[in-house]
Amino acid sequence: MNIKNALSEKIAGEITLSPKPGQTIRKWRNVFDISQTELANHLMLSPSVISDYESGRRKSPGIQTIKKVIGALIEIDEKKRGGKILRQYSSMIETREGILEIMEYPFSIPVGTFIKKISGNVLTSKDIGLKKSVKGFTVVDSIKTIETINSVDYAKLYGWSTERALVFTGIRYGRSPMIAVRVHPVKPTVVVYHKPGSVDSLAIKLAERENIPLVVTNIPLDELKKKLILLGAQ
Amino acid sequence: MNIKNALSEKIAGEITLSPKPGQTIRKWRNVFDISQTELANHLMLSPSVISDYESGRRKSPGIQTIKKVIGALIEIDEKKRGGKILRQYSSMIETREGILEIMEYPFSIPVGTFIKKISGNVLTSKDIGLKKSVKGFTVVDSIKTIETINSVDYAKLYGWSTERALVFTGIRYGRSPMIAVRVHPVKPTVVVYHKPGSVDSLAIKLAERENIPLVVTNIPLDELKKKLILLGAQ
DNA sequence: TAAAATATTCGTTTATAGACGAAAAATAAA
DNA sequence: TTTATTTTTCGTCTATAAACGAATATTTTA
Numbered sequence: 001m002n003i004k005n006a007l008s009e010k011i012a013g014e015i016t017l018s019p020k021p022g023q024t025i026r027k028w029r030n031v032f033d034i035s036q037t038e039l040a041n042h043l044m045l046s047p048s049v050i051s052d053y054e055s056g057r058r059k060s061p062g063i064q065t066i067k068k069v070i071g072a073l074i075e076i077d078e079k080k081r082g083g084k085i086l087r088q089y090s091s092m093i094e095t096r097e098g099i100l101e102i103m104e105y106p107f108s109i110p111v112g113t114f115i116k117k118i119s120g121n122v123l124t125s126k127d128i129g130l131k132k133s134v135k136g137f138t139v140v141d142s143i144k145t146i147e148t149i150n151s152v153d154y155a156k157l158y159g160w161s162t163e164r165a166l167v168f169t170g171i172r173y174g175r176s177p178m179i180a181v182r183v184h185p186v187k188p189t190v191v192v193y194h195k196p197g198s199v200d201s202l203a204i205k206l207a208e209r210e211n212i213p214l215v216v217t218n219i220p221l222d223e224l225k226k227k228l229i230l231l232g233a234q
Numbered sequence: 235m236n237i238k239n240a241l242s243e244k245i246a247g248e249i250t251l252s253p254k255p256g257q258t259i260r261k262w263r264n265v266f267d268i269s270q271t272e273l274a275n276h277l278m279l280s281p282s283v284i285s286d287y288e289s290g291r292r293k294s295p296g297i298q299t300i301k302k303v304i305g306a307l308i309e310i311d312e313k314k315r316g317g318k319i320l321r322q323y324s325s326m327i328e329t330r331e332g333i334l335e336i337m338e339y340p341f342s343i344p345v346g347t348f349i350k351k352i353s354g355n356v357l358t359s360k361d362i363g364l365k366k367s368v369k370g371f372t373v374v375d376s377i378k379t380i381e382t383i384n385s386v387d388y389a390k391l392y393g394w395s396t397e398r399a400l401v402f403t404g405i406r407y408g409r410s411p412m413i414a415v416r417v418h419p420v421k422p423t424v425v426v427y428h429k430p431g432s433v434d435s436l437a438i439k440l441a442e443r444e445n446i447p448l449v450v451t452n453i454p455l456d457e458l459k460k461k462l463i464l465l466g467a468q
Numbered sequence: 469t470a471a472a473a474t475a476t477t478c479g480t481t482t483a484t485a486g487a488c489g490a491a492a493a494a495t496a497a498a
Numbered sequence: 499t500t501t502a503t504t505t506t507t508c509g510t511c512t513a514t515a516a517a518c519g520a521a522t523a524t525t526t527t528a
Contacts (some may be wrong), residue, residue, distance in 0.1 A: 005251075010394060012244030012250040016297040017304075018340035019467055027341050027369065031395075037474060046518055051476055059513060062294030062485075063250040070251075092394065106252035106263050137263065142509075160326065161265075193425060233253055271504060278490055285506055292485060296515075299486075 001102050001159075002073055003090045011070050016063075025069060029054075032060060032085050033075045042072045043187035096156055098145030099138060100169065101225050104160050105232040108133040111190055111213060114165060116225050120192060120215035123204050129213045132189050136164040137228050139194075143170045146177055163189045167228070169221060171196035174203040178214070182206050190215060192223060235336050237324045238308055243306050246320075250297075256290035259303060263288075266307045266319050276306045330390055333372060334403065335459050338394050339466040342367040345424055345447060347464030348399060352461050353450035354426060357438050363447045366423050370398040371462050377404045380411055386425050388418060397423045401462070403455060405430035408437040412448070424449060428458060 018024040023187075029039060036054070040047040052058060053069075077085045080224050096102075097126060114134045122130075138157045140146075145153075146168075157166060166188040167179045174196050181191060191207060192215045193199060200215065207214035217224060236317075245262050252258040263273060263284075270288070274281040286297060311319045313396060330336075338440045344345045349356060356364075372391045374380075379387075380402075391400060400422040408430050415425060425441060426449045433450065441448035451458060 007249035009244070010252055011247075013245075014299050014338065014340055016246040016250055017239075017242055020296055020341055022404035023341035027339075030342070031369075036476095045516090047475070048477080048519075049517060051474095052478090052517090057477090060296030060485090061295055062515065063255055063300060064294035066250050066297060089394075092389070092392070097478075104248065105261075106248055107254055107257035107262070131414030135265075155326070158326070160323075164520075216498065269504070270506095279486090281505070282489075282507080283487060286487090286508090287506095289506075294485075294515090296485065391501090 001093075003086055004078075004092055005103075006093055007086070007089050008070050008074060011065075011073075020056060021061065022054045023060075025066075026054040028070075028073060030055060032077050033081075034073060038076065039069070039072055042076055043068060082188040096153070098141045098149070098153075099157065100141055100221075101139040101228065102132055102137070102159050103156075103229060103232060105134065107232075108135055108163075109231055110134075114190065114231065115213070115215050117231055118192065118215075118217050118224060119219050120217045123199060123214045123216060124207050128208055129189070129211045132163070133190050134165050135161040137162060137167060139167045139169065139225060139228070140177075141170055141175060144167045146180055149180070150167055151184070154180065155186070158175070158186060158188070162186050163188040165179055165192055165228075167192040167194055167224070168200075169194045171199075173198060173200040174214075175200050176205040178203040181212065182210060187212060192217060194218075194221060235327075235338075237320055237327050238312075240327055241320070241323050242304050242308060242348060245307075246300055247298075249300055249304075254290060255295065256288045256292075259300075260288040263441060266311050267315075268307060268310055272310065273306055276310055278300060281406065284466050330387070332375045332383070332387075334375055334455075335373040335390065335462065336371070336391075336393050337466060338370040338461060339368065342369055342397075343465055343468075344368075348424065348465065349447070349449055351465055352367070352426065352449075352458060353452050353453050354451045357433060357448045357450060358441050358446070362442055363423065363445045366395060366397070368399050369395040369403060371438075372398060373401045373403065373459060373462070374411075375404060376402045376411060380414055383414070385418070391422070392422070396420050399424040399426055399462075401426040401428055401458070403428045405433075407432060407434040409434050412437040412440040415446065416444060421446060426451060428452075428455060449456075 015021050015024045035052040037047045040050045043097070053061060077083055097104060109131050110133050133231050136159055138159060140157060158164060168191070171177065171193045178192065181187065187210055190213050195218050204214055255271050263270070270284040271281045274284045282381045286292060294341050310319070311317055344367050345364050370393055372393060374391060392398060402425070405411065405427045408427050411425065415421065421444055424447050430450060438448055
């Protein structure tokens with residue numbers, strides 16, 4: 001989850017739940033050091049519209065409006081201020097050492113659809129866990145993660161949902177990740193190996209015992225990341 | 235920030251920014267294992283209303299609607315399901331060892347107002363930093379935090395905003411916190427000492443050099459926490 | 469201090485949200 | 499398989515959001 005998405009989500013959540021949403025919009029506009037006029041111009045609105053929102057004249061702005069305002073704040077900062085504020089926040093987001101990408105999907109994605117979209121081949125047998133759905137994914141650098149991980153860090157792989165796909169990169173035989181999955185009380189919905197050297201039959205056996213589909217995909221990592229993210233954007 | 239607020243904010247943010255907000259509402263309703271009918275009854279609405287939202291008939295639901303839906307999901311889980319889902323998420327929120335409470339204010343609060351509301355006495359001189367505003371607070375267990383902290387953990391005290399009040403508890407002379415503040419590149423807007431034993435004059439000097447008001451308050455800790463939280467609720 | 473820039477207020481119009489309820493369809497339970 | 503429950507669809511009405519623009523007020527800048 002990159003800083004833009006994380007910050008957008010934080011702002012959206014805060015505005016929506018605020019006892020005074022207008023003032024929250026104003027707070028964040030001030031954080032970005034953007035005038036009402038500039039924000040209005042960017043959104044191709046009249047400045048009085050922004051003033052009406054911030055003053056609370058609109059008691060229940062629609063979420064598409066909130067989304068547009070936040071998008072504008074971020075875009076102005078990024079495109080016209082060199083990302084000055086975004087950069088300040090970047091240092092606040094923990095970069096979790098072994099997590100290459102993590103995302104919560106805004107809606108459930110059936111496992112079959114998921115596997116198809118990432119050009120995955122299922123190693124486990126046909127009936128294993130394919131009726132479930134996925135609510136997010138984590139791309140894991142196996143070398144960094146599996147070999148050095150403790151239980152607190154492992155739990156972070158699950159983000160906000162355990163109903164997710166764990167995508168392991170840097171796999172040679174694929175035993176260690178499946179052992180880690182088997183030992184931990186919380187189970188992912190799907191395990192994906194990205195371009196493994198080979199897959200030991202033990203890994204497949206462990207996956208089947210857990211009723212977790214074990215999937216292999218060989219598309220390039222950047223493309224895989226894009227496809228994973230795009231699944232939540234349709 | 236307790237789990238209810240954190241989860242509410244996460245859900246609100248996700249719904250607002252989702253390409254298909256209706257489906258996101260549905261995802262979370264399913265996460266909580268609540269039927270449309272139960273949700274509708276709880277909100278004293280017709281079930282067809284929930285169906286219309288989830289199907290996307292309403293393209294831009296108002297934030298007060300989103301807020302009510304999320305509030306209902308959480309309340310049903312808490313009051314009728316024993317907090318089953320909330321408890322699942324509790325283990326996901328890192329309890330930061332030395333942080334007793336942390337919150338982002340949904341709007342800027344002038345420093346003067348802030349100090350007054352917590353029954354604070356300013357130790358630094360009149361002109362120091364009182365024209366600024368506060369966008370959040372962190373209540374810190376000094377004994378745990380200051381004496382064992384490293385720079386990564388210290389940065390976490392600032393949450394999403396550096397324009398905040400750091401409230402240190404368990405103070406004897408008050409030198410260590412001010413030294414930490416002075417040494418770190420990022421500065422809080424206000425430093426509050428809760429029921430210090432005494433305050434060394436060095437601490438006051440350091441605060442004045444940083445142009446940070448140093449404030450003392452002696453109200454009970456639970457009451458202080460309540461007042462701090464209430465400041466964001468008016 | 470004057471001028472420029474920014475922000476506010478509020479009347480108004482159009483589009484859409486918020487909500488209901490009836491009928492039909494889908495799903496779950498017995 | 500039947501029955502009960504849940505969900506969906508959609509027409510409809512009322513309230514409010516979304517947006518404009520004019521006039522005024524406030525703040526910032528030179």
